[in-house]
Amino acid sequence: MSSLRTTLAGYVGYRGREGHWGFLLHRITGLGVVLFLAIHIVDTALVYFNPALYMEAIRIYQSTLFGIAEVFLVFCIIYHGINGLRVAFFDLIAPSAWAIYRQRVSVRWTLILTLILWIPASIRMLSNLIEHNF
Amino acid sequence: MEAKLKQRPSALEATAAPGAFERHAWTWMRISGVLLIPLVWIHTLLQDVIVGVHAIDVNYVAARWANLGWRIFDVFLLGFAFAHGMNGVRQVAFEYIHSPRARRITAGVIFALWLVISAIGAIALIGGVNQEFPLQQQ
Ligand code: HEM
Numbered sequence: 001m002s003s004l005r006t007t008l009a010g011y012v013g014y015r016g017r018e019g020h021w022g023f024l025l026h027r028i029t030g031l032g033v034v035l036f037l038a039i040h041i042v043d044t045a046l047v048y049f050n051p052a053l054y055m056e057a058i059r060i061y062q063s064t065l066f067g068i069a070e071v072f073l074v075f076c077i078i079y080h081g082i083n084g085l086r087v088a089f090f091d092l093i094a095p096s097a098w099a100i101y102r103q104r105v106s107v108r109w110t111l112i113l114t115l116i117l118w119i120p121a122s123i124r125m126l127s128n129l130i131e132h133n134f
Numbered sequence: 135m136e137a138k139l140k141q142r143p144s145a146l147e148a149t150a151a152p153g154a155f156e157r158h159a160w161t162w163m164r165i166s167g168v169l170l171i172p173l174v175w176i177h178t179l180l181q182d183v184i185v186g187v188h189a190i191d192v193n194y195v196a197a198r199w200a201n202l203g204w205r206i207f208d209v210f211l212l213g214f215a216f217a218h219g220m221n222g223v224r225q226v227a228f229e230y231i232h233s234p235r236a237r238r239i240t241a242g243v244i245f246a247l248w249l250v251i252s253a254i255g256a257i258a259l260i261g262g263v264n265q266e267f268p269l270q271q272q
Binding site: 003004007027030031033034037038041042044045046047048049050051054055058061062066067070073074077078081084085087088091092121124125128132 | 164167168175219222223229247251258264
């Protein structure tokens with residue numbers, strides 16, 4: 001437990017700027033998406049195990065609260081994917097480019113690209129939500 | 135020095151160079167990640183953004199799974215995304231958990247969760263929607 005406390009304190013206190021924030025966001029989004037995925041596999045499997053209960057689960061997903069959570073889930077999927085590609089590119093193809101300046105620039109571009117993809121997707125999901133729930 | 139290392143095998147293990155398994159796991163995260171871009175993004179774009187959760191019900195799933203291509207797509211999605219994600223959870227956990235015993239237990243729990251949930255998903259993918267088709271509107 002003390003090692004966990006040290007790590008969490010390090011996450012907040014470490015001043016690694018873009019590279020550090022990029023790493024933290026990758027970790028949080030990855031863990032968030034896999035938590036949702038575990039639930040989502042089980043709820044989808046209800047179409048086989050209990051179709052009536054599947055409809056109950058879908059009705060929960062259609063609620064306003066989950067509709068808003070869905071918009072953030074899509075952010076996580078877009079950011080984690082682009083940043084994962086960024087990490088894989090530097091690790092597998094251009095390891096010599098693991099330099100601080102390159103990281104700062106590429107993390108900024110990752111965030112910009114994420115927003116470019118996320119904003120139109122959010123507008124569509126939110127207008128869909130407003131149309132059905134209000 | 136010698137005594138200290140004997141007392142804390144965990145510290146030794148945690149700083150030792152990674153073995154073959156960890157190196158493969160590291161590469162796996164990157165290769166599966168690249169594959170997940172088409173798999174996860176097409177799935178999300180289609181179901182969350184284009185179709186939308188309000189248009190989804192058992193009929194929708196049945197119609198989609200009537201197409202073998204989509205079922206195969208979902209098999210790959212299930213296999214790659216959940217294995218990538220659960221291995222990610224294991225890697226994160228191992229950064230905080232250093233004693234070999236605690237690591238074995240943690241890895242065992244994560245592996246069991248992965249196996250059970252993957253099996254639940256696979257059974258549904260093979261079994262399909264458990265109702266007559268076309269279905270009654272619920
Ligand atoms: C969309 C394409 C994806 C790409 C390109 C990708 C890429 C990566 C890469 C390269 C890593 C290793 C990071 C490192 O070792 O520093 C990683 C970690 C991880 N990924 Fe993904 N991933 C993707 C999708 C997903 C999905 C769908 C999930 C959830 C099911 C997920 C969950 C995780 C988790 C939990 C980690 C561990 C986080 C950490 O080490 O801090 N990823 N991902």
